Amino acid sequence: MKLKVKILNWSAGRPVAILHVHTAEKLGVAVNERIELKFNSTKAISVVDLAKKLLDENEIVLSTEISDLLKVHAGDLIEISYCPRPLTTKLIKRKLDGEKLSKEEYKQIVLDIVNNSLTELELAFFVTTVYKSKLSFEELIYLIEAITSTGDQLHFKEKIVADKHCIGGIAGNRTTPLVVSICASQGIIMPKTSSRAITSAAGTADTIETVARVSFEAKDAQKIVNNVGACMIWGGALNLAPADDKLIKIERMLNLDPESQLLASIMSKKIAMGSKYILIDIPYGNSAKVKNTKQANELSKKFHKIADKFKLKLKVVLTDGNQPIGNGIGPTLEMIDVLKILKRESDRPKDLEEKSVFLAGEILEMTEKAKKGQGKSLAQAVLDSGEAYNKFKEIIEAQDGKIKELSPGNLKKDITANKSGKIISVDNKLINSLARYAGCPADPTSGVYLHKKVKDKVSKGEKVLTIYAETENKIKEALSYFEKYPCFEIK
DSSP states (O other), rough: OEEEEEOOOOOOOSSEEEEHHHHHHTTTTTOEEEEEEEEEEEEEEEEEEEESSOTTTEEEEHHHHHHHHOOOOTTEEEEEEEEOTTHHHHHHHHTTTTOOOOHHHHHHHHHHHHTTOHHHHHHHHHHHHHHHHHOOOHHHHHHHHHHHSSSOOOSSSOOOBBEEEEEOOSBBBBOOOHHHHHHTTTOOBBEEEEEOOOOOOOOOHHHHTTTTTOOOOOHHHHHHHHHSSEEEEEEGGSSSSSEEEEEEEEHHHHOOOOOOHHHHHHHHHHTTTTSSSEEEEEEETTSSSSSSSHHHHHHHHHHHHHHHHHOOEEEEEEEEOOOSSSSSEHHHHHHHHHHHTTTTTTTTTHHHHHHHHHHHHHHHTTTTSSOTTTTHHHHHHHHHHHHHHHHHHHHHHHHOOOOOOOOOOEEEEEEEEHHHHHHHEEEEEHHHHHHHHHTTTTTTOEEEEESOOOTOOOTTEEEEEEESSSSHHHHHHHHHHHHHOSEEEEE
């Protein structure tokens, strides 16, 4: 069947084709079933939605995700046909039943994800299955290999290509811009890709985007790194691991972060970026993803086992995750923290600086840019001298950005202590949620600023935190959340 393309410049977040109900009846498809579309030599698979008045029976409306892929324009004729449910759905069901899947079966699952052969519901089914049943080590390797093989890869002539990654879950904790700037200034190649926020108030990509572009194709990322020795960009735009990027979207919707998928996501992207030296930061604490040293060490062993399999030099560090790192929570507020440290301002957050210097020192020692035990002092010297700031500016400019004065949201509300005492806890999950209620990460200037940390003394009526937002409604939503779930405790 051939239909005429009608363009509405409409994005669905996934490939969707709208058919007239009578056309769908003739074709024998229903809502959320699949059709294959062919234009010239390009094929694509799309899920179906239906309408009556939006289009004629001889027309088809395509979301931009599929019209861009097929490179079609208004009036073009495309061929469509019914596409049966893929075998992958049976594979996912088998995994849910506790069976182990083969290398070829994981490759098929990943190919179907990349080719948009699965609906959002089926993707959610897969994420939930991985979350519930977990994967054996062999299956994890199969998944990493499949994810890596279906995307682009970067290659660098230099032998010292390094990366660092935090497993996340800690509010603030914006160490990446500082670590990359310190290490890159010392000649280490740092092709850093980062995710956007999944369950937190901001991902590194969201934060960097306040001063520079983060969406680049692989060839452009390669040029940036070749020119300035580093980049800090959003991994989702690179096509390095397209299957993983689609799964992350579903994880965000479900508010899930399965361990197996976390391991596969991190390691597949490090491999795709050509990294040979990898530092993994595992924060642990009551309100962190990892609750204690036992869990942290178990996860560390899995990272090392994967690294050995792919012949990568990897080190894992366990860090304190009992409270947020830095003062700002949210894209703009976190970048303000980073710039204060790079510029050596007196009110810079010392905890964020200390952690960044520690992590950078570990990489300097791993890559033998510093002798054993001297990495931290070298990292601090590079920061104090302004070398790191100069390298940061160089990277930002290479990404079409510019260092500028940043300000948080137009509206703010101070939260004060209801009694005098000492802060005994600040909950990462609750702080992240509070910042999201204030508008993060969609409103980059929204978020939370912490005036007090654990062990700080506070007087009744003294500011503990400030909520920033762009609208009164967001302020009200955040305050309502805080009333139900206070983010800190005073004793």
